[in-house]
Amino acid sequence: MSKDSFKADDYPLGVEFTEKLRQMADPYHDGMGGCHGPDHTERVHKTALHIGRLMEARLDVLSAAALLHDIGRRYETREQGKICHAEKGAELARDILKKLNFPQSFIDETAHCIEAHRYRGDKNPRTLEAKILYDADKLDSIGAVGIGRAFLFAGQTGARLHNDSDDVDILDCKPYSREDTAYREFKFKMSKIKDRMLTPEGKRLAEERHVFMEVFFERLERETKGAESVGEDFLKMMSGRG
Ligand SMILES: [Fe+2]
Numbered sequence: 001m002s003k004d005s006f007k008a009d010d011y012p013l014g015v016e017f018t019e020k021l022r023q024m025a026d027p028y029h030d031g032m033g034g035c036h037g038p039d040h041t042e043r044v045h046k047t048a049l050h051i052g053r054l055m056e057a058r059l060d061v062l063s064a065a066a067l068l069h070d071i072g073r074r075y076e077t078r079e080q081g082k083i084c085h086a087e088k089g090a091e092l093a094r095d096i097l098k099k100l101n102f103p104q105s106f107i108d109e110t111a112h113c114i115e116a117h118r119y120r121g122d123k124n125p126r127t128l129e130a131k132i133l134y135d136a137d138k139l140d141s142i143g144a145v146g147i148g149r150a151f152l153f154a155g156q157t158g159a160r161l162h163n164d165s166d167d168v169d170i171l172d173c174k175p176y177s178r179e180d181t182a183y184r185e186f187k188f189k190m191s192k193i194k195d196r197m198l199t200p201e202g203k204r205l206a207e208e209r210h211v212f213m214e215v216f217f218e219r220l221e222r223e224t225k226g227a228e229s230v231g232e233d234f235l236k237m238m239s240g241r242g
């Protein structure tokens with residue numbers, strides 16, 4: 001880390017513990033690529049701290065929870081979904097934080113954020129920090145990053161670039177199939193996320209990211225139909241001159 005890139009604000013746990021947690025989380029993220037790997041974790045960490053500062057949350061808990069939130073994912077993948085990565089991640093995080101001698105109350109609060117970050121079943125986010133982690137994680141699946149992730153994922157499954165909404169009923173496209181696309185992901189998942197945010201800043205950011213996705217997919221549809229021009233107004237709007 002260069003001196004210039006150091007911002008105390010980004011290290012509520014202090015540099016030493018933050019780097020230690022990154023190091024300990026690293027082997028669990030190995031081989032997970034851009035969708036769920038360390039890049040995703042770092043983006044969630046930044047977004048969680050941003051919302052946490054605005055809401056005066058416990059940034060130390062948020063930081064640890066964000067850095068460790070997906071460490072159970074490889075177990076879920078290996079067991080083909082029979083294990084919940086949030087629950088497994090909370091269990092692994094407890095061991096890691098215990099080894100580093102964090103106080104029990106800190107471990108419990110952090111583990112709760114991790115086990116509730118999917119908001120499944122009875123595991124709903126009860127604390128402010130858990131709600132913030134949930135929002136930060138969801139925000140990473142929408143907007144420009146969400147689009148990038150959806151295409152990365154579609155690419156990994158050998159899917160098409162786009163299924164034109166006129167000639168394919170995207171309702172019939174099965175997830176993980178060749179006909180599956182980022183567009184289907186947008187229609188059925190990404191477009192619903194803005195209504196599921198739990199914090200005011202999460203909602204605000206989600207609405208902004210949602211508008212960007214609508215513009216992007218509308219444009220993708222136009223281009224796949226033959227590069228239809230939308231005229232000067234669009235250019236002005238996109239370059240901020242409108
Ligand atoms: Fe997750």
Ligand SMILES: [Fe+2]
Nearest residue numbers: 040069070137
């Ligand atoms: Fe995640």
